Amino acid sequence: MEPSLFAQPLLRLGSSTITVGQGVAVGGAAVLIALLMLGMALWRSGRARADAAFEAAERAREAEMRMVGILRSQAEMQGRLGSMAEIFGARQAELTQSLSQRLDAMTGRLGQTMAEQTKSTHENLARLQERLAVIDTAQSNIQSLAGQVVQLQAILSNKQTRGAFGQSRMEAIVADGLPQGAYEFQATLSNGTRPDCLVRMPNDTPSLVIDAKFPLEAWNAIRAAEGPDAQKAAAQAFRRDVEVHIRDIADKYLLSGETQDTAFMFVPSESVFAEMHENFETLIQRAHRLRIVIVSPSLLMLSIQVIQSILKDSRMREQAHLIQGEVIRLMEDVSRLDDRVRKLQVHFGHAARDIDDILVSSGKVTKRGQKIEALEFGANDPDRPSASPTDVGARPVESRTGQLKLRVVEEE
Template sequence: MEALSDRLDQAVAAQNERLGRTLAESAERTQESARRIHERLAVIDAARANIEALGGQVTTLAGILGNKQARGAFGEVQLRDMLADRLPAEGWAWQHGLSNGTRCDALIRLPFPPGPIAIDSKFPLEAWQALRRAPDEAARAAAERRMAGDIRKHVDDVARKYVCPGETAEGALIFLPSEALHADLHALFGPLVAEAARRGVYLVSPGTLWAVLGAMRALMRDVRLRSEAQHLRREVARLAEETGRLDRRVASLKRHFAEMQTDVQGIEITAQKITAAGARIEAVELAEAPVARAAE
């Protein structure tokens, strides 16, 4: 009985040790899975915050200079103010150097397609000013010929320098600092403007550039939203993977508990049988004791 009891105690102790070790390992795996889930949830919250920040981003209108007939740096100042007002800081670069060795006044960083778009703001104003100040028809005709030559040469320079296949978009922009200049070019030199457009060089005024920059800003925001959405989708997939792993580990833990319960029930049955056997043995000894005394 003592040996049987010792073996029973050893079996119960071994079962308890194995059960404790299994429960500890399962608890560690469960804690690790929970920690990873919390990390993924933190990343998802950060991505959601970025999306909300992008959705609620609002730009303010800055003081745009009026349509003055100026020259030199006037176009650059006006262009830079408009870019700063309409586009995020990372969406454009000022005085950007291209791989062909040229430097454009501004580069709008759009994704392919269409790709980054270079902007030139140094349109020659001398011929246009001479045209507006022409005292007679002869001077006006001479100013128109000069202006047509200036337009064609400037378009050639922009198309050659600022359109780089694989690096920039297939077109470039020429910023005209005056709505009046833009209107005169389309009214007096329509064929030249159309020819420039066929070569991928587009002449924009402050008003048209304002609308173009609004469309570009929407495109940039859409690209960033798609990027954040893809990142969020990847994180959700990882979270689903961790959740599946947690489900499998919980199922394994349930299986271990079921096995433990079966073993405990088996131990209880064995103990009951041993107790019953001991009771039967004790009953036999009590029955044989009077017979032995009578024989003496």
């Protein structure tokens, strides 16, 4: 039998021979396997597409849910933003109102402060203007005073005018301290000399002489001297002039029985007086030996006050008998006053007794009034209370008309 087509050899591999049938079987198996693999691949591909579609659907659903959540959150956020906008609007309105009130209050305070500051500034300017006016007045006074000082310097530069200046100061002090008639300026003494002032002492005692012609030109020379030698020479000249003046006062004005044994030499400057006591002690001692007292304006004023007290004591002693007579008459008046007071005391005693009698009479009148209160109407009066049998000492009294009865209570 002729072999079939499938048994014919197809391929020889070494010692093995592969037939056509085997090749076909192997090819069919391969095709089958390929179909199986293709089907499995298609199944897997469909499964994969289904899974992908499912996953896509799940993702779409999740995305939709997320979108819904986002929309819900957006709506909530919009609501919150709206409420926050309302709150912020209200707060902004309140803040605007508060700021407006505070600005108004601050503006008012600033206006008031500025008004007060303006008023204070005007007042300060007014006071400053017043002070400037005072300063201008003081400046004008200072200028006038400077002119007066220049005039005074011109006056003191002349010997006669300088003496008149000392004389005027002394006269002013004496006239202010003593009464009129207790002093005399430029009086003439028995020797023909004329002192600057003569103070009349009480009880016919000698008068006190005051001289005001102090040599101030020598003192001014000391002030104007430059250098030790010039000052020494000016000091010697001043000492010599003062000694001569002290001796002239002692020789001219110390008259026994007419003037006091002591005279005053008036120095019209306190500084000159102090300088003399400090640097010219010999002049002070020489003046004391000659019974000349050097006085400054303050010492002269004190001496004038002492003399005034002496004059007052003298006048009181002179009027002592008049005072004694007045005291006697005063005692007589006091005695008469005592007698009249005693008489008035007696009158007061009588008045007290009269008052006691008046009090007794008023007591009786009061009792009579109590009796009048006991008046009763007649028996026909329905308002009259019935007589009580217990009224002891009561007796009825009938009136003339018979309509009124009196019940008189006898006093025990």
